[in-house]
Each structure stands twice: as structure tokens, then as C-alpha cells.
Amino acid sequence: MSLTNIIRPIFTPRLHKLDLYKTEAEALQRSVLKRLLGKAAKTEWGRAHGYAENLCYEDFARQTPLNTYEELKGFIDRMRHGEKDVLWPGRVKWYAKSSGTTNDKSKFIPVSNDGLHDTHYAGGADAVVWYLRNNPKSRVFDGKALILGGSHASNYNLPGSLVGDLSAILIENINPLVNLVRVPKKETALLSDFEVKRDRIAKEALKKNVTNLSGVPSWMLSVLNRVMELSGKQYLNEVWPNLEVFFHGGVAFTPYRGQYERLITSPSMHYMETYNASEGFFGLQDDPTDSAMSLMIDYGVFYEFIPMDVFDKEEPTVVPLWGVETGRNYAMVISTSSGLWRYIIGDMIRFTSRNPYKFVITGRTKSFINAFGEELIVDNAEKGLAEACKQTGAEVLEYTAAPVFMDADGKCRHQWIVEFSHEPDDIEEFARILDESLQQINSDYEAKRYKDITLQRLELIKARPGVFNDWLKQKGKLGGQHKVPRLCNNRDIIEQVLALNN
Numbered sequence: 001m002s003l004t005n006i007i008r009p010i011f012t013p014r015l016h017k018l019d020l021y022k023t024e025a026e027a028l029q030r031s032v033l034k035r036l037l038g039k040a041a042k043t044e045w046g047r048a049h050g051y052a053e054n055l056c057y058e059d060f061a062r063q064t065p066l067n068t069y070e071e072l073k074g075f076i077d078r079m080r081h082g083e084k085d086v087l088w089p090g091r092v093k094w095y096a097k098s099s100g101t102t103n104d105k106s107k108f109i110p111v112s113n114d115g116l117h118d119t120h121y122a123g124g125a126d127a128v129v130w131y132l133r134n135n136p137k138s139r140v141f142d143g144k145a146l147i148l149g150g151s152h153a154s155n156y157n158l159p160g161s162l163v164g165d166l167s168a169i170l171i172e173n174i175n176p177l178v179n180l181v182r183v184p185k186k187e188t189a190l191l192s193d194f195e196v197k198r199d200r201i202a203k204e205a206l207k208k209n210v211t212n213l214s215g216v217p218s219w220m221l222s223v224l225n226r227v228m229e230l231s232g233k234q235y236l237n238e239v240w241p242n243l244e245v246f247f248h249g250g251v252a253f254t255p256y257r258g259q260y261e262r263l264i265t266s267p268s269m270h271y272m273e274t275y276n277a278s279e280g281f282f283g284l285q286d287d288p289t290d291s292a293m294s295l296m297i298d299y300g301v302f303y304e305f306i307p308m309d310v311f312d313k314e315e316p317t318v319v320p321l322w323g324v325e326t327g328r329n330y331a332m333v334i335s336t337s338s339g340l341w342r343y344i345i346g347d348m349i350r351f352t353s354r355n356p357y358k359f360v361i362t363g364r365t366k367s368f369i370n371a372f373g374e375e376l377i378v379d380n381a382e383k384g385l386a387e388a389c390k391q392t393g394a395e396v397l398e399y400t401a402a403p404v405f406m407d408a409d410g411k412c413r414h415q416w417i418v419e420f421s422h423e424p425d426d427i428e429e430f431a432r433i434l435d436e437s438l439q440q441i442n443s444d445y446e447a448k449r450y451k452d453i454t455l456q457r458l459e460l461i462k463a464r465p466g467v468f469n470d471w472l473k474q475k476g477k478l479g480g481q482h483k484v485p486r487l488c489n490n491r492d493i494i495e496q497v498l499a500l501n502n
Contacts, residue, residue: 004132004141011129017298018129018286021356025297026322033057033302036335039114043085045075045341057320061304064342066318066333069107072343076110079339082158087339088112094173095155096166096278109278111169115338118300120170123281126296127247127274130286135244135270143242144208145182147171148201148215148223150479151192166278167215183208194219194479202226210240216250218398219479221259228263237266249274251483252361254382255396258389259421275361279345280336283359292358297321300337305330308348311365326351329377331365348377367487369414371403372454374445376414376438378486384437391433392424398468398484402494404459413456417497419463431460467501474500 020028037060038053040046049063065071075087076095084091087110094111111120132138150165152172162169171189179186184204191197201223213220224236231239243264253273260271275283275293280301283293295303303321308329310316324330329350335341346366349359363378370376385396401416416434424430435458439446448454472478474496485493 002139002142004139007141008132011125011132014126014129015133018126021294021297023355025355025357026320028298029302029321030057032298032300033060033335036300036302036337039089039337040087040339043087043089043339045087045339049341061318061320061342064335066306066316066342066344067340068344072340075339076108079110080108080155080161080163082156082161087341088114088337092338093155093158093161094169095161095163096169097164098166098278107278108163109166110338110340111166111278112338115280115300115336116169116173118337119280120166120276121174122299123274123276123284123296124170127272127284130284131245131247131270131272134286134288138244139242140211140244141181142209143181143211143240144205145212145214146184146201146205146208146210146223147182147189147213148219149189151190153192166276183210197479198223198226202230206230206239208240209242211242211244213243213246213248215248216483217248217253217256217260218251218483220246220248221256221263224263236264237269241266244268245270245272247272247274249276252378252382254386255389255399258395259397277345277347279334279340279343280338282332282334290358292352292360295321295357295359297357302335304333304335304342305349306333306344308365321357324351324354324357326354329362350379363487364485366489367485369401369403369487369489371405371489372412372448374442374448374455376442376445376487380438380442380445381486383441384434387437388424388430388434392426392430393422394420394424394430395422397421398463400468400484400486400488400494400497401458402488402491404491411456412454414458415461415494416458417461417463417467417494417501419465419468423462427460427462431458434458434460461498461501463497463501467497470500471497 034053037051037055041051079086079092080095092110092112095108096111098107098109149167149171152162152164152168155161155163168190184201188197188200188204206227227239233239237243273285273293283295286294304318305324306316306318308331311331329348332345332347332349334343334345346364347361348363348365350362351357351359368377389395397419399416399418401414404413404415406412439449468484469478472482
């Protein structure tokens with residue numbers, strides 16, 4: 001009998017609770033807030049802000065300021081040094097190292113034992129719940145899971161306290177039974193040198209019956225390409241004939257889809273997007289025919305949202321989940337069971353549905369180009385690239401873009417540097433299609449491009465192979481959950497990449 005059929009009933013009861021997302025969203029979110037406030041009432045932060053289990057949302061919002069990492073950094077650093085009951089009850093031992101802020105190379109996001117289980121592991125379990133529902137013939141547990149992870153190190157030499165990639169923290173603390181059905185072995189998964197790790201993962205996984213993959217598309221593709229080199233096969237499904245699903249997240253999948261579909265030709269292969277970050281696990285693609293994800297509203301996360309048209313105001317409007325509208329871009333604000341309170345995570349989303357609440361990620365609040373009033377966001381860029389790839393047969397591996405404020409001829413434009421996994425026959429034609437697609441997608445960009453008065457046509461520079469990996473390596477961010485910033489309103493990142501490209 002299939003092991004998957006034996007395990008499947010364990011996940012089935014959860015479907016009934018997930019069905020409540022359609023009808024009880026506000027009640028579920030208010031219940032989450034009540035639980036968070038009750039647990040935090042006796043912490044230093046909770047006492048200072050009058051937290052209690054019976055505190056209503058409106059009072060919570062009035063008594064708690066909005067926070068970025070800078071506002072919470074001092075509290076988090078004290079927690080990292082071993083202080084307890086600061087932002088969350090007890091002593092928090094784990095810290096996910098994330099991309100830095102304006103003032104710091106890295107952020108250190110607390111991951112409490114509560115947050116580990118009621119949010120991060122809960123998200124992984126629900127991914128399986130929905131996948132099994134959508135695929136009744138699945139045999140996903142009859143083989144191994146290839147799960148990519150980062151690395152970790154000791155946190156200030158405190159016993160049992162770790163700092164590193166979230167994925168490494170998850171692997172370090174995962175139920176030992178899971179290790180029986182995953183590759184690579186733990187020691188390999190936690191190696192810090194990605195180039196060494198990539199080779200070892202490929203060698204360990206090559207002869208296994210891998211049925212499912214989990215990781216960031218860019219880094220997983222690097223591992224899979226090494227598997228292909230070692231195997232000598234043409235297609236990945238020749239190596240792993242029972243491979244059936246890739247649970248992916250971290251970066252948009254659109255630029256990578258063509259490469260995966262060329263590598264994996266099996267008609268039974270599935271792709272499921274997840275929205276998991278250092279700060280929490282927020283969304284899952286529950287319907288394979290709909291690219292939008294369901295917001296996970298009964299985890300240890302309470303959500304609020306700032307409409308992007310007022311995001312930069314001194315006191316912006318903030319609405320709870322039940323106050324959002326479809327079709328608007330919002331900055332996401334979270335309060336979590338790891339002690340992040342009204343924390344502006346930096347991600348931007350747009351709701352496509354309210355029953356249940358489904359959304360797409362449209363970019364980062366700091367990842368955009370608005371040097372000339374064009375308001376270009378990552379969602380626009382991804383769609384424009386997809387159209388250019390569709391028309392030219394090209395495939396994009398990595399890219400970043402920034403404004404050219406004024407060149408020697410007094411011209412202003414956007415400059416893109418793109419690394420292709422399959423180049424178009426004509427780079428200039430690709431750039432033309434991309435530029436025209438962006439005008440169709442974004443009316444502000446179209447207005448600024450009118451007759452080349454404000455903006456000239458974008459400039460596209462072909463990146464040499466591996467230049468973005470070299471940039472990440474230079475920054476100490478090769479592998480793990482690190483990713484290339486897509487759009488930037490200044491030229492800091494693109495100048496660094498261009499220097500490496502030359």
C-alpha cells in the first residue's frame with residue numbers, strides 16, 4: 001500500500017478549518033490578536049502598551065505605534081544577548097538573519113518557539129494539506145523530499161542560541177521523523193559554502209527516489225543543473241521519474257518557469273507557490289489554476305495593511321484585514337508570536353478576492369523605480385519581462401534595474417542589466433518589447449514615455465553568465481534565501497553589478 005495513502009488521513013481534518021477562511025476571516029483574525037495580546041501582556045513591551053487578552057483591535061492599534069526594524073532593533077539586540085520577556089514571553093533563542101536595512105548589513109528577526117510551530121511549521125503542513133486535496137493520486141510521501149536550506153552560527157556564544165537563515169533554523173529544529181523522508185542529510189544541508197553544498201546535495205540526491213522539491217527557484221535550479229551534469233541525462237524526470245511537485249517561494253517564479261518546464265517534461269509535474277519569509281509564513285497557493293495565494297489567517301500572525309497611496313504620509317491610514325479592498329496595493333503590517341508588533345515587513349500585496357482573502361505579491365515597498373513619477377513596481381517588471389520572453393523565446397535568469405537620471409546628452413531612462421539563461425536573437429528587439437509592455441501595463445510609465453519627453457526608451461545591458469551570483473558572493477549572500485533586488489530607485493546596486501560585469 002502507498003505510504004502516502006496511509007499518511008493522507010492525518011492531514012484531512014485540517015481542510016475543515018481551512019474552509020472557515022471563506023466565512024469567518026474577521027473572527028479568526030480577532031481570535032489571533034486576542035491570543036497574541038494575552039501571551040504578551042506580561043512582557044516589557046506588553047506592559048508598556050497596555051496589552052491584555054480583552055484588548056480590542058481598535059485600542060491595540062491606538063496604543064501601539066507602527067514599527068520598522070530600526071524601532072525594534074534595540075529590543076531585539078537585548079533579546080539576542082539573553083534577556084527574557086522583552087517583546088515575547090520567555091527567552092527567544094533563534095534569530096533569522098535577513099537582508100539589511102539602510103543602516104545595517106543584516107536584520108535579525110526573532111523566531112520564538114511559538115512562532116516556529118504556530119506559523120512556520122504550520123505553513124509547511126498546510127502546503128501538504130492543499131496539495132493532497134488537489135492531487136488525490138499523489139504519492140508524494142513514497143519518496144524523498146529535496147529541501148534546500150541555508151546555514152547558521154552561534155548567537156553571541158549563548159548556549160543553544162542560533163542566528164542564520166530561517167531555512168537552517170527550520171531544519172535544525174524539525175521533527176526527527178521528517179529527516180527520514182528528506183535529502184540531503186542535515187550536515188550537508190547546513191553547510192555555509194553554497195558551492196560545496198550544491199555539489200554534495202546533488203551527489204546525495206542523485207540516486208534517491210525524489211518525489212518533491214522545496215526551496216527558492218534560483219538556488220534550486222542551480223542544484224538541479226548540477227544533478228543533470230552528474231547524471232548525464234537530458235531531463236530531470238529521467239533521473240527522478242516519480243518527481244511530482246515543487247513547493248517554491250522567496251522570489252517570483254515567472255522568470256524561472258520556462259527553465260523548469262524545459263528541464264522537467266513530465267505531464268504530472270506540479271508547482272505550488274508559498275509565501276514564507278523570515279518574519280512568518282503568510283500565504284499558500286491553494287488552487288493550481290489561480291496564481292493568487294490564500295492569506296493564512298489562523299496562524300500566529302495578525303495582519304494590517306497600509307494603502308500604498310498614503311504609505312509615505314507621517315500618519316498613514318491603516319486597516320485590518322476586514323477593511324481591505326480588492327485591486328489596491330497595500331504595504332503589509334504584521335504582529336506575530338515572535339514579538340514583532342505592528343511591524344512593516346516591506347512587502348507589497350494586492351488582494352484579488354475577499355471570500356476567501358486571496359492576494360498576489362506586487363513588490364517591495366522599497367523595491368520600485370519612481371524617479372520621474374512612473375511608479376514602476378516589481379509586478380509590472382515581471383509581467384513586462386514575461387511578455388518579452390513570450391515574444392522572443394528568451395528566458396531570464398536574473399535582473400536588476402535602476403534609473404539613469406541624466407546622461408551626457410541630457411537623456412533620462414531606465415537601465416536594466418539582465419542575465420539570460422536563453423538569449424533572444426535580438427537584444428534590442430527584446431528591449432523594445434519590454435518597454436512597450438511596461439507602457440501597456442503601467443499608465444504612469446506610459447505617460448512619462450510619451451514622445452520621449454520625460455523618459456527615453458529603456459536601456460538593456462546583457463549580463464555575463466554568473467555575474468549576479470558573483471555579486472551575491474561578494475556580499476556574503478550566496479545561497480540560502482538571499483535574492484537579487486529587482487528594482488531600485490537609486491543606482492547603488494546596479495553600479496556594483498555593472499562593475500562586476502565589466
